[in-house]
Structure formats: structure tokens, C-alpha cells
Amino acid sequence: MGKKILCIDDSSTIRMLVKKTLLPLDYEVLEAENGKQGLEMAINNPVDLLLVDVNMPVMNGFECVAAVKALPQYAKVPMVFLTTESSQEKKDQGRQLGVSGWIIKPFEPDGLVKILRMLLP
Amino acid sequence: MRKPTIVGVVKKIRAFEPGDLIAAADILEDLESLIVAEQTSFDDSALLSKVLEDFTVLNQRNTTSEGVNWTSFLEGLPGKMPKKPSKSPAVRTSSSRQAPRKTPKLNSEDISVDVEVLSSFLIEAREHLDEIEPRVLSLESQFDAQTVNEIFRSVHTIKGVSGFLNLDQIKTLSHELEFLLDGLRSGNLATSSALVDLLLQGCDVLQKMVQDVAGKASEMSVKKGVGTLRPTFFDLSALMKLFHDFQNVRPAPPQEITELLQNPELIAKFAQEAVETLETVEQCILTMEKTHKTGDYLNEAFRAIHTLKGNAGFFGFGNLESLCMEMESLLDSLRKGQKQIDEQSIQSLLRYLDRLRALVQLSTSPNQAVPFETSDHEPVKVALLDPEANKYSVKKKDIRVDTEKLDSLFDLIGELITAESLVIDSPDLRGLELEGFQKSAAYLSKITRELQNITMSMRMIPLEGLFSKMNRLVRDLGRKFNKEIELEISGAETEMDRNIIEEISDPLVHIIRNAVDHGIEDTAVRLAKGKKPNGKVVLNARYEGNEIWITVSDDGAGLDRARILEVATDRGLISQGAVLNDGEVYKLVFEPGFSTAKEVSEISGRGVGMDVVKKNLEKLRGNIDIHTVINKGTDFVLRIPLTLAIIDGVTLRCGTMLYSLPIGDVVEFQNFDPDKLTSADPHHKVMRLRGEILPVMSLADFFTSSNQVAPDTGDKKVSIILKSQNRKMAVIVDEIVGYKQIVLKALPEFMSHLKGVSGCTIMGNGEVSLIIDVHALFHRFLV
Numbered sequence: 001m002g003k004k005i006l007c008i009d010d011s012s013t014i015r016m017l018v019k020k021t022l023l024p025l026d027y028e029v030l031e032a033e034n035g036k037q038g039l040e041m042a043i044n045n046p047v048d049l050l051l052v053d054v055n056m057p058v059m060n061g062f063e064c065v066a067a068v069k070a071l072p073q074y075a076k077v078p079m080v081f082l083t084t085e086s087s088q089e090k091k092d093q094g095r096q097l098g099v100s101g102w103i104i105k106p107f108e109p110d111g112l113v114k115i116l117r118m119l120l121p
Numbered sequence: 122m123r124k125p126t127i128v129g130v131v132k133k134i135r136a137f138e139p140g141d142l143i144a145a146a147d148i149l150e151d152l153e154s155l156i157v158a159e160q161t162s163f164d165d166s167a168l169l170s171k172v173l174e175d176f177t178v179l180n181q182r183n184t185t186s187e188g189v190n191w192t193s194f195l196e197g198l199p200g201k202m203p204k205k206p207s208k209s210p211a212v213r214t215s216s217s218r219q220a221p222r223k224t225p226k227l228n229s230e231d232i233s234v235d236v237e238v239l240s241s242f243l244i245e246a247r248e249h250l251d252e253i254e255p256r257v258l259s260l261e262s263q264f265d266a267q268t269v270n271e272i273f274r275s276v277h278t279i280k281g282v283s284g285f286l287n288l289d290q291i292k293t294l295s296h297e298l299e300f301l302l303d304g305l306r307s308g309n310l311a312t313s314s315a316l317v318d319l320l321l322q323g324c325d326v327l328q329k330m331v332q333d334v335a336g337k338a339s340e341m342s343v344k345k346g347v348g349t350l351r352p353t354f355f356d357l358s359a360l361m362k363l364f365h366d367f368q369n370v371r372p373a374p375p376q377e378i379t380e381l382l383q384n385p386e387l388i389a390k391f392a393q394e395a396v397e398t399l400e401t402v403e404q405c406i407l408t409m410e411k412t413h414k415t416g417d418y419l420n421e422a423f424r425a426i427h428t429l430k431g432n433a434g435f436f437g438f439g440n441l442e443s444l445c446m447e448m449e450s451l452l453d454s455l456r457k458g459q460k461q462i463d464e465q466s467i468q469s470l471l472r473y474l475d476r477l478r479a480l481v482q483l484s485t486s487p488n489q490a491v492p493f494e495t496s497d498h499e500p501v502k503v504a505l506l507d508p509e510a511n512k513y514s515v516k517k518k519d520i521r522v523d524t525e526k527l528d529s530l531f532d533l534i535g536e537l538i539t540a541e542s543l544v545i546d547s548p549d550l551r552g553l554e555l556e557g558f559q560k561s562a563a564y565l566s567k568i569t570r571e572l573q574n575i576t577m578s579m580r581m582i583p584l585e586g587l588f589s590k591m592n593r594l595v596r597d598l599g600r601k602f603n604k605e606i607e608l609e610i611s612g613a614e615t616e617m618d619r620n621i622i623e624e625i626s627d628p629l630v631h632i633i634r635n636a637v638d639h640g641i642e643d644t645a646v647r648l649a650k651g652k653k654p655n656g657k658v659v660l661n662a663r664y665e666g667n668e669i670w671i672t673v674s675d676d677g678a679g680l681d682r683a684r685i686l687e688v689a690t691d692r693g694l695i696s697q698g699a700v701l702n703d704g705e706v707y708k709l710v711f712e713p714g715f716s717t718a719k720e721v722s723e724i725s726g727r728g729v730g731m732d733v734v735k736k737n738l739e740k741l742r743g744n745i746d747i748h749t750v751i752n753k754g755t756d757f758v759l760r761i762p763l764t765l766a767i768i769d770g771v772t773l774r775c776g777t778m779l780y781s782l783p784i785g786d787v788v789e790f791q792n793f794d795p796d797k798l799t800s801a802d803p804h805h806k807v808m809r810l811r812g813e814i815l816p817v818m819s820l821a822d823f824f825t826s827s828n829q830v831a832p833d834t835g836d837k838k839v840s841i842i843l844k845s846q847n848r849k850m851a852v853i854v855d856e857i858v859g860y861k862q863i864v865l866k867a868l869p870e871f872m873s874h875l876k877g878v879s880g881c882t883i884m885g886n887g888e889v890s891l892i893i894d895v896h897a898l899f900h901r902f903l904v
Contacts, residue, residue: 010274010278011245011278011281011282012241012245013238013241013242013245013282013285014278014281014282014285016237016238016241017238017285020235020237020238055273055274055277055278056274057271057274080142084277084280084281084284091138091140094140095139095140099140100140100142101139101140101141101142101145102140102141102142103142103143104141104143105281105284105285106281106282106284106285107143111143111146114146114147114149114150115142115143115145115146118142118145118146118149119142
């Protein structure tokens with residue numbers, strides 16, 4: 001059974017890219033369009049890793065990660081920001097939430113795979 | 122593939138920023154490949170494994186929250202610390218998964234893209250761009266952090282995704298836009314018109330780029346879901362310079378202006394936009410003059426001209442550009458209060474406008490495809506793009522369709538409806554009980570009706586554009602004749618067939634010209650008559666039955682019946698002593714050759730006179746009515762059929778003939794009861810209907826002139842109550858045949874003298890039905 005990844009991004013193209021990259025490698029990819037949807041989905045479907053965009057409507061990535069992290073079952077689940085935000089301030093803000101790190105968009109699909117293998121050995 | 126070295130890895134680890142997963146994966150990979158590499162000694166390998174382990178642990182934990190000390194880890198790296206054998210060299214043997222690294226592609230090169238991802242991007246980008254523009258525009262009037270955020274997110278998404286597709290130019294531009302928006306978001310920048318302009322320009326270019334990619338994408342060849350794309354190279358240097366100027370940072374390297382926009386299609390687009398822009402400016406100026414308020418109007422005019430200037434420069438229209446510049450500086454000095462908004466300045470603004478219009482036409486006409494250039498005007502290297510560009514299309518999501526295609530669609534619908542009735546009313550089916558057929562036929566009719574409605578609505582545009590042009594006309598005429606005239610417009614939202622609007626434009630101009638010139642008296646005369654010194658012209662449009670009525674009313678002197686007769690007799694238009702009713706007399710003013718010499722010179726610039734009114738209206742099967750009251754004013758009513766081709770009509774039989782009535786003119790049907798009829802005199806009968814006295818007309822009697830024998834159908838006649846304006850009358854006919862859409866055909870030439878008939882139609886069985894002009898019927902019967 002493949003690992004379950006929840007991809008939360010408001011861009012359907014990004015979600016498609018993630019899916020196209022991961023599906024052939026036996027990952028299961030769940031999608032959500034914004035933080036709120038992602039939070040609901042995380043509650044209803046236990047996943048192994050979250051890829052979260054920062055800039056999203058309704059509920060942004062920081063809020064979403066903070067909310068998911070607060071759930072006991074997600075305390076140890078790796079979360080990764082998928083973002084173009086590269087300012088120090090945003091990185092610090094992300095770090096304080098206790099995420100594994102970030103991937104700066106655009107990324108090479110292979111890079112994503114490497115990171116997932118690193119975080120989900 | 123580059124080979125990792127220990128030194129290199131250590132360097133990377135030192136530079137590593139916790140949380141940067143891409144770098145982390147890279148370092149891990151390097152470490153792994155070093156460990157398994159043959160030339161690595163055992164000691165090194167063990168050390169590296171330890172480093173790998175520690176690095177992995179450190180990297181997987183959140184650094185700040187769990188207090189893992191990176192500093193001590195870094196100090197433990199080789200090169201600083203003495204070598205230490207590791208206790209448990211848990212050597213990972215996972216194979217190296219190093220991917221070939223793609224080098225970023227240059228702009229003008231082919232790029233390979235995943236077709237699915239690309240099309241998803243294009244859809245998404247368009248959606249975002251559609252949303253951005255109205256939001257940016259709204260910022261100009263009111264700053265709203267939420268809106269800025271939304272715009273930022275849209276741009277941000279475009280930037281993020283374009284990076285994946287190696288659409289470098291899109292990425293670069295969206296990055297710049299994002300930068301500006303971020304400044305706005307964080308409060309480092311304030312909203313200003315200039316900033317909004319820049320954002321809009323950026324979005325326009327972005328839109329062009331996306332469109333370009335979409336165009337290229339539609340024709341690229343695809344292999345296994347991967348297509349090769351070569352996006353057009355857009356020269357962004359000018360735009361970038363603007364961005365950087367705005368930020369007061371690094372100047373862009375000078376680059377050659379692109380030839381990109383120098384093609385006829387774009388020039389045509391420029392011309393169209395320029396005309397629209399100038400129209401906007403004109404409205405602004407006229408409003409300023411009227412209201413004596415400047416504020417927004419002045420700014421808007423300034424902005425529009427500024428944009429036009431930029432565009433002109435971009436296209437290399439030097440003359441246009443310098444003229445824009447002159448006008449711009451006038452507007453600017455008005456804006457800064459260095460000059461007063463008075464009659465003189467308004468006048469010179471309008472003069473500029475006219476010159477600009479002429480120049481736009483001259484510069485962009487097809488035989489002037491080569492950019493029009495003055496000797497010492499360099500094309501300005503600023504890619505200003507009209508913020509008005511695409512505005513309409515973005516909002517309405519419309520496409521441009523050749524009107525010829527629309528016209529032939531329209532004709533085909535007409536044919537379709539005729540064909541439909543040929544089938545449904547086919548004589549072959551007469552007397553057959555066909556339940557299924559009737560049902561299907563009803564369904565077919567419903568669809569053709571909807572089809573027709575949609576087709577008609579496609580050609581309908583509001584009269585607003587035409588009406589607003591009249592503002593300027595009345596103003597200019599008023600000045601010319603030295604009269605203070607106010608124009609009141611109502612019903613501008615009334616929609617009309619585009620082709621018809623074109624045809625009535627000239628007639629309307631002439632009627633208004635006539636009203637101002639001859640209708641409205643001089644101020645002194647008006648005062649003497651006890652009228653308000655300011656004359657008033659009212660322009661109104663409304664639906665009336667199956668027609669649109671455009672009324673031009675003035676509160677002037679009214680038409681002088683005696684004088685018109687005198688002039689007409691003088692010019693040999695009527696014979697001496699001819700007896701004419703009022704309507705006929707007034708219509709003489711539209712006869713070619715009626716106009717006085719003065720008036721001819723007035724209009725001679727256009728080479729047409731008031732007779733154009735009559736001619737154009739006849740072409741449209743329209744009519745003109747004139748109502749006038751001496752010293753109170755004159756109403757010209759242009760009655761124009763709503764559609765040129767298809768109407769909903771009631772078909773009826775009277776004697777052996779078929780007639781059709783436009784449904785809009787019919788109020789109700791009544792069984793005809795001769796007992797209810799009262800004769801006032803042998804020629805005038807009336808009937809009472811719910812307390813209302815209606816004049817009664819026998820259609821058979823009315824049309825006896827066309828020499829038909831009416832077989833007596835006995836007592837089963839029907840009276841149809843018709844209305845025209847606020848009058849009603851009953852018309853007695855033999856039988857109602859049906860109600861359906863009828864396709865109007867013009868009467869053949871030899872029958873065109875028929876009174877009260879506006880055309881004919883061919884019925885399903887091949888019979889001809891005459892279409893009754895109800896208004897004319899009233900007119901002829903009641904007068």
C-alpha cells in the first residue's frame with residue numbers, strides 16, 4: 001500500500017503536477033483547494049505527509065498547518081510547504097510551525113520524489 | 122553528471138539552511154553516493170555515514186522547536202574536527218537517484234512541456250487574469266487590502282506554475298508584478314494611478330503572453346503527452362524599466378524596441394482602442410464643461426491621453442505621440458490648477474481631440490501600414506499598453522465575429538422558419554390525424570423560436586453609443602448658432618439591431634441639427650416669447666409594439682405650415698393650391714431640394730441634407746411622424762421596425778386574402794356581434810367594449826381598393842382589437858388562421874404603392890399573406 005500524500009494548493013496545475021509525479025511511484029495523492037478543505041480532508045483521511053501551499057484563499061497554508069499540527073494524530077506527520085515564498089520572514093514563520101521544511105516552487109519533479117523518500121523512508 | 126566530493130558536500134552542509142528540503146535531499150544524495158563510491162576510504166566512509174545519520178536526524182526534526190544544535194553539528198564536520206571512527210556505520214546502500222539536471226531554457230528556444238499540465242496552466246492563468254483586471258481597476262478608486270491579496274495570489278499562482286513549464290518570460294513578468302503587489306500589500310508602496318497603470322500594463326502583456334502560448338500550444342505536435350513549444354519572445358525591457366523605475370532600483374539594460382507590435386492586425390486594434398479612448402476623453406471633457414467639476418474627469422482624460430501617447434510611441438506614430446503630448450501637458454496644467462477650466466481651454470481640448478481623431482485615422486489606415494514618422498521623433502521605448510485594452514472582452518467574455526457571418530446566420534434563420542412552416546403546414550398533411558407529428562412539430566417550433574431570439578439578440582446593441590455622440594453635436598451646434606441648448610437623453614439602454622443603428626445615425630444627426638438650427642429660437646426671441654432662455658432638445662428611445670420609436674423633441678418655434686407650403690410651392694415640390702394634410706405638409710421638409718440655401722451650405726460638408734432622413738428610413742421600412750405646436754416645439758418620431766426580417770404575427774383571412782398582423786399591435790380578439798355595432802353615420806361605426814367606445818373598421822371594406830370579392834362567411838366574423846400608441850380600434854375580419862413567426866419579405870416594386878401594408882410573407886402552403894402596417898391603418902382610417 002502506497003503512502004498517502006495530501007496536496008493542498010489552490011492551483012489545479014500544481015496539484016496535477018504533484019499527482020503526475022507521484023502516482024506512478026505508488027503514492028496515493030489526495031487534493032484540496034484551500035487550507036480549510038485540506039484541514040477537513042486531513043481529519044477525515046489519515047495521511048502520511050502534507051504538501052501545503054502558503055498563499056491560498058479561505059485559509060492560508062500557515063493557518064492550515066497550525067490547525068493540522070494541533071490534531072494529536074498529526075503531531076508527527078511531516079508537513080512541507082510548497083511555496084514560492086522565499087523571504088526569511090516567511091521561512092521563519094513556517095519553521096515555527098514545526099514543519100519539516102519547504103520546497104520552493106518551481107521544483108523538479110525528481111526533487112519532490114527525493115524529498116518524499118527522505119521524509120518517508 | 123557531476124561527481125560529489127567531500128569538500129563539496131561539507132560546503133553544502135555549511136551553507137544549508139534548515140528546512141530547505143531540496144538542498145537537504147541534494148546533500149543526502151551526495152553523501153550517499155560518496156559513501157558507496159569506490160575511492161572513498163573506509164574511515165571517510167564511516168565518518169560520512171555518521172554525518173549522514175546526524176544530518177538526517179537534524180533535518181527531520183524541527184530545528185528550533187526541539188533545540189537541536191546545528192552549530193555543534195557543523196563543528197563536527199570533517200575539516201574542522203579530527204577524524205573519529207564511527208560506532209555504527211549504518212551505511213545506506215540505496216542506489217543513486219540522481220536526476221539529470223535541466224538547465225533553464227532561453228526565451229527564444231523550444232521548450233518541452235507536458236501537454237496536460239500546459240493546458241491546465243492556460244485555463245488557470247486565463248481565469249486569474251480575468252479576475253485580476255477588474256480588481257486592479259477597483260484599487261484605483263478604493264484601496265482594499267483584501268483585493269490586493271487576491272490579486273497577489275493570482276499573480277503568484279501564475280508565477281509559480283509558469284516556472285514549472287519553463288515559461289521564463291511569464292515567470293519574470295509575474296514576478297515583477299508580484300513584487301509591486303507585495304510592496305502594496307506591505308504598505309511600502311501607495312496606490313496611485315501610475316501604479317495602477319503599470320499593473321494593468323503588466324497584466325495586459327501577461328495576457329498577451331498567455332495568449333501567445335495558448336496559440337502556439339494549439340498548433341504544436343505532441344508525442345507521448347509531451348509537446349514542444351517555442352513561445353514568442355516578448356521584449357519586456359521597456360516594461361521592466363518602468364517596473365524598476367517604480368522601485369527606484371537597478372536600471373534595465375537598454376534594448377532594441379521589438380517589432381512585435383508592428384503588424385497590421387495589432388495596428389488595427391490600436392486604432393480601434395484609440396477611437397474608443399478618444400470617445401471616453403470627449404465624454405469627460407463635455408461633462409466637465411457641463412458640470413464645472415473637474416476631479417475624476419480630468420484625471421481620467423489625462424490618463425487616457427497619456428496611455429494613447431504611450432501606445433502611439435510604441436507603434437512608432439511620432440506625430441500622434443507628440444500631439445498627445447501637447448494635449449497631455451494642457452491637461453496636466455489644468456489638473457495642477459495652473460490653467461482654468463474655461464470655455465477657451467475646453468475648446469482647445471476639443472480641438473486637440475479632433476486632430477487626434479484625424480491623425481489616428483490617417484496613421485492607422487491600411488495604406489499607411491508603415492509607421493508614420495516625423496523626422497526627429499524616435500519611437501519611444503516604453504511599452505505602455507492601453508489599460509482599456511481587452512477590458513470589454515475580459516468583462517464580457519466576448520469574441521469578435523465578422524458581421525457578414527452574423528448576417529448570413531440571420532438570413533439562414535429566416536429560411537429555416539420558412540422551411541419549418543413549409544413542412545408543418547404542408548398541404549400533404551391536411552386532414553390527417555398526426556398526434557406524434559404535432560408534438561414534434563411543436564418542439565421544432567420552440568427550438569427555432571429560441572434560435573431566432575438568440576440570433577436577433579446577437580445583433581442588438583444599446584443605443585447608448587449613438588446617443589452619447591449627440592452630446593457633442595448639440596454642444597457644437599449650440600456654439601455655432603450661439604444658442605444655449607441642453608440635451609436630455611432617455612431610453613439609451615434601448616437595444617437595437619446594429620445594422621439599423623448605423624442607418625439611423627445620419628438621420629438623427631440631421632434632425633437634431635435641424636432642431637437646433639431652425640427649431641430653437643435665439644435667446645432674445647425666446648425671452649420675448651416668455652420661454653426659458655435655454656433651449657432644450659430631448660432625445661428618447663422606446664419600444665412601441667413591434668417598433669422602436671426614437672423621438673427628437675425641441676421646445677422651439679414649431680413648424681410653420683404656411684411657410685413650408687410657400688417654400689415647397691416656390692421650389693416646385695407641390696403644385697400651386699394643392700391640398701395637403703398637416704402630416705404631408707411637414708414631411709415636405711424631408712424632400713430633396715426643400716432646404717433653404719443657408720441650410721444647404723450648413724450641411725454641405727457632408728453632401729447630404731434632410732432628405733437623407735427620409736431615404737434611410739425608407740430603407741429600413743421605417744417611418745417618420747412629425748408633431749408640432751407653434752411656439753411650443755416639434756417632435757420628430759422615427760418609427761423603426763424592431764427587426765428587419767422576422768416578426769411574430771397573427772394571420773387572418775378576409776375574403777379570399779390572407780393578412781398578417783404583428784402580435785405587438787393586437788390587444789384581443791372578440792367574436793363579432795353585429796348587434797353591438799352602432800352607426801354614427803354610414804361611414805363611421807363604433808362598438809362598445811367594456812364601456813369603451815371603439816371605432817370599427819371592416820378590413821374587407823378598407824382593402825376593397827385591391828379589388829377583392831368578399832364571400833359572406835355569415836355571422837362567424839371576428840373582431841380584432843388593435844392598438845397604436847394610446848388609440849384602439851376594432852377591425853372586423855372573417856377568420857383567424859393562426860399565430861406564428863413570419864418572415865417578412867418586401868413587396869414587389871409594382872405593389873409598393875399599397876397603403877397600410879408593410880410587406881408580405883409566404884405561408885406554408887405557398888399562399889401569400891400581406892402584412893398590415895397597423896399604425897398606417899389607424900392613420901388612414903381615423904384621420
